[in-house]
Amino acid sequence: MNxxxxxxxxxxxxxxxxxxxxRAMDLFLETLLRIMRLALILDRGYxxxxxxxxxxxxxxxxxxxxxxxALFDGNRMKVKNRLVDHPDITIEFKDGKxxxxxxxxxxxxxxxxxxxxxxxxxxNLNYLAKFxxxxxxxxxxxxx
Amino acid sequence: xxxxLPLKDPGFSHVTLETLPRIFSLREAHFRSETEVCIExxxxxxxxxxxxxxxxxxxxxxxxxxxxxxxGHRDPHFPDDNLLAGSTTSKxxxxxxxxxxxxxxxxxxxxxxxxxxxxxxxxxxxxAACCNLEIFPFWMDRTVLEVxxxxxxxxxxxxxxxxxxxxxxxxxxxxxxxxxxxxxxxEKGVSHIIAEANHxxxxxxxxxxxxxxxxxxxxxxxxxxxxxxxxEAAGKRAETEADPLRKKNYQEMAEICSRVPSKPxxxxxxxxxSLWLCQVGIHAENINMAMSPGRLDxxxxxxxxxxxxxxxxxxxxxxxxxxxxxxxxSDNTNxxxxxxxxxxxxxxxxxxxxxxxxxxDGEDAVNDLSYIFLKVTELMRLRDPSVNARYHxxxxxxxxxxxxxxxxxxxxxxxxxxxxxxxxxxxMNQGVIEADARDYAIVGCVELASAGRDFVSxxxxxxxxxxxxxxxxxxxxxxxxxxxxxxxxxxDPCSFTSFEAFWEAFKTQLKWLLEQAIExxxxxxHVHQEILPSPLLSGLFKGPMEKGMDLVFGGxxxxxxGGSHVAFPDVCDSLNAIEYGVFNEKxxxxxxxxxxxxxxxxxxxxxxxxxxxxxxxPRFGTxxxxxxxxxxxxxxxIYDVYQEHINYRGGRYRPAYWTMTTHAGQGxxxxxxxxxxxxxxxxxxxITPASQAAPSLTEAFRNVACxxxxxxxxxxxxxxxxxxxxxxxxxxxxxxxxxxxxDAYFREGGLQVQFNVQTYERLRAVKDNPSLDPxxxxxxxxxxxxxxxxxxxxxxxxxxxTQYDLTSxxxxxxxxxxxxxxxxxx
Numbered sequence: 001m002n003x004x005x006x007x008x009x010x011x012x013x014x015x016x017x018x019x020x021x022x023r024a025m026d027l028f029l030e031t032l033l034r035i036m037r038l039a040l041i042l043d044r045g046y047x048x049x050x051x052x053x054x055x056x057x058x059x060x061x062x063x064x065x066x067x068x069x070a071l072f073d074g075n076r077m078k079v080k081n082r083l084v085d086h087p088d089i090t091i092e093f094k095d096g097k098x099x100x101x102x103x104x105x106x107x108x109x110x111x112x113x114x115x116x117x118x119x120x121x122x123x124n125l126n127y128l129a130k131f132x133x134x135x136x137x138x139x140x141x142x143x144x
Numbered sequence: 145x146x147x148x149l150p151l152k153d154p155g156f157s158h159v160t161l162e163t164l165p166r167i168f169s170l171r172e173a174h175f176r177s178e179t180e181v182c183i184e185x186x187x188x189x190x191x192x193x194x195x196x197x198x199x200x201x202x203x204x205x206x207x208x209x210x211x212x213x214x215x216g217h218r219d220p221h222f223p224d225d226n227l228l229a230g231s232t233t234s235k236x237x238x239x240x241x242x243x244x245x246x247x248x249x250x251x252x253x254x255x256x257x258x259x260x261x262x263x264x265x266x267x268x269x270x271x272a273a274c275c276n277l278e279i280f281p282f283w284m285d286r287t288v289l290e291v292x293x294x295x296x297x298x299x300x301x302x303x304x305x306x307x308x309x310x311x312x313x314x315x316x317x318x319x320x321x322x323x324x325x326x327x328x329x330x331e332k333g334v335s336h337i338i339a340e341a342n343h344x345x346x347x348x349x350x351x352x353x354x355x356x357x358x359x360x361x362x363x364x365x366x367x368x369x370x371x372x373x374x375x376e377a378a379g380k381r382a383e384t385e386a387d388p389l390r391k392k393n394y395q396e397m398a399e400i401c402s403r404v405p406s407k408p409x410x411x412x413x414x415x416x417x418s419l420w421l422c423q424v425g426i427h428a429e430n431i432n433m434a435m436s437p438g439r440l441d442x443x444x445x446x447x448x449x450x451x452x453x454x455x456x457x458x459x460x461x462x463x464x465x466x467x468x469x470x471x472x473x474s475d476n477t478n479x480x481x482x483x484x485x486x487x488x489x490x491x492x493x494x495x496x497x498x499x500x501x502x503x504x505d506g507e508d509a510v511n512d513l514s515y516i517f518l519k520v521t522e523l524m525r526l527r528d529p530s531v532n533a534r535y536h537x538x539x540x541x542x543x544x545x546x547x548x549x550x551x552x553x554x555x556x557x558x559x560x561x562x563x564x565x566x567x568x569x570x571x572m573n574q575g576v577i578e579a580d581a582r583d584y585a586i587v588g589c590v591e592l593a594s595a596g597r598d599f600v601s602x603x604x605x606x607x608x609x610x611x612x613x614x615x616x617x618x619x620x621x622x623x624x625x626x627x628x629x630x631x632x633x634x635x636d637p638c639s640f641t642s643f644e645a646f647w648e649a650f651k652t653q654l655k656w657l658l659e660q661a662i663e664x665x666x667x668x669x670h671v672h673q674e675i676l677p678s679p680l681l682s683g684l685f686k687g688p689m690e691k692g693m694d695l696v697f698g699g700x701x702x703x704x705x706g707g708s709h710v711a712f713p714d715v716c717d718s719l720n721a722i723e724y725g726v727f728n729e730k731x732x733x734x735x736x737x738x739x740x741x742x743x744x745x746x747x748x749x750x751x752x753x754x755x756x757x758x759x760x761x762p763r764f765g766t767x768x769x770x771x772x773x774x775x776x777x778x779x780x781x782i783y784d785v786y787q788e789h790i791n792y793r794g795g796r797y798r799p800a801y802w803t804m805t806t807h808a809g810q811g812x813x814x815x816x817x818x819x820x821x822x823x824x825x826x827x828x829x830x831i832t833p834a835s836q837a838a839p840s841l842t843e844a845f846r847n848v849a850c851x852x853x854x855x856x857x858x859x860x861x862x863x864x865x866x867x868x869x870x871x872x873x874x875x876x877x878x879x880x881x882x883x884x885x886x887d888a889y890f891r892e893g894g895l896q897v898q899f900n901v902q903t904y905e906r907l908r909a910v911k912d913n914p915s916l917d918p919x920x921x922x923x924x925x926x927x928x929x930x931x932x933x934x935x936x937x938x939x940x941x942x943x944x945x946t947q948y949d950l951t952s953x954x955x956x957x958x959x960x961x962x963x964x965x966x967x968x969x970x
Binding site for chain 2: 048049052053107109110111112114115117122123124125126127129130132133136137140
């Protein structure tokens with residue numbers, strides 16, 4: 001990727017990451033998934049994270065108000081605004097704020113979020129660990 | 145019989161770190177080293193399993209080949225001037241990654257672990273990328289935890305463990321917690337074990353046996369390959385090294401590694417290096433979670449005696465080699481995610497060394513090496529290895545007892561004392577024959593195992609007793625898990641009309657939860673059989689070679705699983721509070737008690753109630769009949785529940801009471817209890833009476849000792865804090881008093897005791913200003929730690945632990961400032 005394209009990508013993703021800090025918490029998940037997808041399309045280095053990776057993630061708020069899924073297959077990420085069948089992991093969270101604390105705060109902490117009953121999961125914990133790494137990387141690389 | 149002491153001064157008063165310049169320098173470097181994550185093993189093991197493993201290869205053979213692949217490719221690493229060759233990792237102080245266990249828990253932290261505030265562990269960008277892109281993806285569906293989840297369809301028992309606040313099962317993170325048998329490798333060489341396995345393979349009756357013996361040969365050959373690489377590399381270094389001392393050391397290491405561990409050790413130095421290389425081999429296969437070397441003074445004594453008798457070795461040279469071994473045993477620690485550091489931080493890998501006691505013949509086994517290793521312990525003052533002194537009140541000498549006491553007084557923390565009479569009895573009660581029971585060694589913190597014969601898997605369960613107490617008070621629910629109905633419904637506690645009714649409900653909750661933990665241990669055990677056979681460790685154990693069966697299938701001569709318990713003193717005191725306060729004295733109703741728990745004693749009037757509970761109820765550690773009865777009943781009940789169960793290897797479950805740092809971590813996650821403990825405060829450690837609960841030292845000892853040792857076959861940690869020797873106080877009198885108190889406690893039946901020789905004020909000062917004593921060593925609950933590394937809660941628990949004045953035998957009052965500070969913190 002040449003220098004100018006790289007700067008353009010960085011600019012766009014940085015803008016979106018910044019937006020995540022100011023948007024209403026209910027939109028956190030949607031925004032995170034959108035940015036992740038964008039970064040995976042534009043940044044070859046980041047895309048290495050999903051090369052050969054197949055994973056189905058379902059996210060749902062406890063009150064049922066938020067539901068989304070992220071599907072990784074064929075080196076691509078798809079986002080659905082509903083819960084998919086047969087996910088590798090379903091992440092249930094108290095609200096958008098809780099999910100953000102778990103994945104995108106200065107010190108994201110899955111275990112602490114679980115202990116505080118803010119986040120629970122059903123399925124393979126390693127999938128959540130991988131997703132948390134990708135979110136953290138996004139934050140470290142592109143945060144303003 | 146005890147060997148006649150040729151040592152003129154068993155305390156080696158002429159030896160200091162200053163007289164051992166090599167050790168002084170190595171020790172300084174050790175304390176300067178930062179922990180670095182080492183991915184070397186993970187990379188080679190993953191390479192074999194991902195790229196080289198043939199389809200259909202039996203898992204036991206694959207595991208052996210993977211270990212061989214790693215050991216055969218290891219970088220020969222000589223990080224310093226240690227006299228012993230070989231290292232656990234490629235770093236000076238390494239935290240090795242075991243992706244098949246819980247290594248993937250650090251995935252979210254790969255880019256931040258180097259810089260985190262609490263106990264950072266350095267990881268290069270290249271290694272982090274390798275983990276993220278090559279190692280971790282392969283293991284996502286192959287870890288013990290995830291294979292268990294899939295195989296047993298995410299059972300409730302696993303879901304409860306993942307809540308963290310009920311119990312934790314060690315098998316998700318290790319096959320470890322045992323004492324291997326090194327004698328055959330040292331006396332006859334690893335080549336002998338390979339030859340024996342080869343011979344037995346030919347006559348094995350079934351495929352399982354044949355695969356096992358083949359796997360032992362392959363894995364053991366890995367250790368020899370690693371030694372050969374070390375020998376070659378040391379030889380090359382010797383050729384180019386200009387410094388004559390260093391050159392000589394490389395030459396000697398090249399010679400030693402060309403011989404051991406393949407062949408029998410001929411000298412003391414060869415024996416020590418052979419043992420260390422076997423330990424490195426064990427870590428290639430299994431994580432170091434209390435992988436304990438055992439009775440080093442007994443194992444190594446034949447070489448020591450011969451070398452000294454033949455003029456090849458002086459006691460001082462043996463002492464220097466001992467120091468080198470201590471540093472090698474400290475060359476690794478565990479890779480820990482940040483939250484775990486916050487809750488349970490400061491633990492090392494806890495390889496336990498055991499000294500003294502009696503031999504298989506029941507006679508005094510203390511020898512020169514016992515004293516030499518005591519001196520090593522005194523000089524080095526290291527967190528690892530965890531040093532334990534066995535003491536038989538009838539057979540061991542008073543000189544030995546007093547020397548152990550001296551070392552504790554000088555180091556202010558180590559070693560721990562273990563009672564031979566009680567330990568041997570409790571092991572025999574578990575079916576261990578007398579000679580084997582006498583040859584017990586300590587695993588990790590305090591656990592008992594017949595050395596090299598007993599696969600105790602002693603950290604199978606770490607159970608939170610306070611969970612069962614809370615569930616009884618909330619009809620099967622806990623505050624921390626909100627509205628979820630966790631346990632059976634045992635009724636509204638306000639409807640109970642007697643303590644007996646409460647006790648029955650409590651037992652129902654406790655039994656149900658214990659059986660969930662046991663069920664999960666069984667599931668993990670079956671998964672270990674499927675994916676984690678351990679042929680290398682099995683080859684260094686008594687039993688598997690004879691039976692043709694890996695340790696994880698029950699190959700060891702003795703098999704058991706250990707369950708330890710957090711919050712025993714708090715739960716005893718809570719039972720006392722309910723019996724005495726609600727039903728006997730009727731100071732409050734059960735409804736008032738439940739309401740106080742729910743509101744953490746924070747509603748108007750509840751602080752008065754809390755103070756009454758904290759100060760007026762009968763407490764564990766005193767002679768109050770209610771307290772004595774409830775503690776004895778609880779220990780007996782837990783023992784009975786465990787002993788009803790036979791584990792997947794055909795052994796029994798052995799309850800224990802040691803808590804490492806989990807009493808502080810679990811305390812932070814728990815609600816208020818009826819004993820007046822507020823929410824989030826640490827629980828009491830091990831089997832130690834709660835802070836300020838037992839004003840009399842002898843009463844405290846007596847009431848721990850009166851708990852039947854038979855019911856505590858897994859071991860216990862009694863943590864006592866003594867005021868240090870005062871200026872001008874007679875050292876001999878203080879030491880004698882120290883030893884006599886241990887003697888008296890052991891004669892009453894106590895299993896174990898360990899000490900911190902510190903004051904409230906000193907601990908507080910070092911907490912506030914760590915530079916006052918950056919290497920301060922403390923006993924936590926079973927193992928040792930550097931005070932600076934512990935969590936805030938754990939430091940507070942250590943500070944407020946009751947301090948006893950050894951002269952008066954009374955508790956020193958906790959300074960008011962400490963009480964205030966405790967409340968500030970929480």
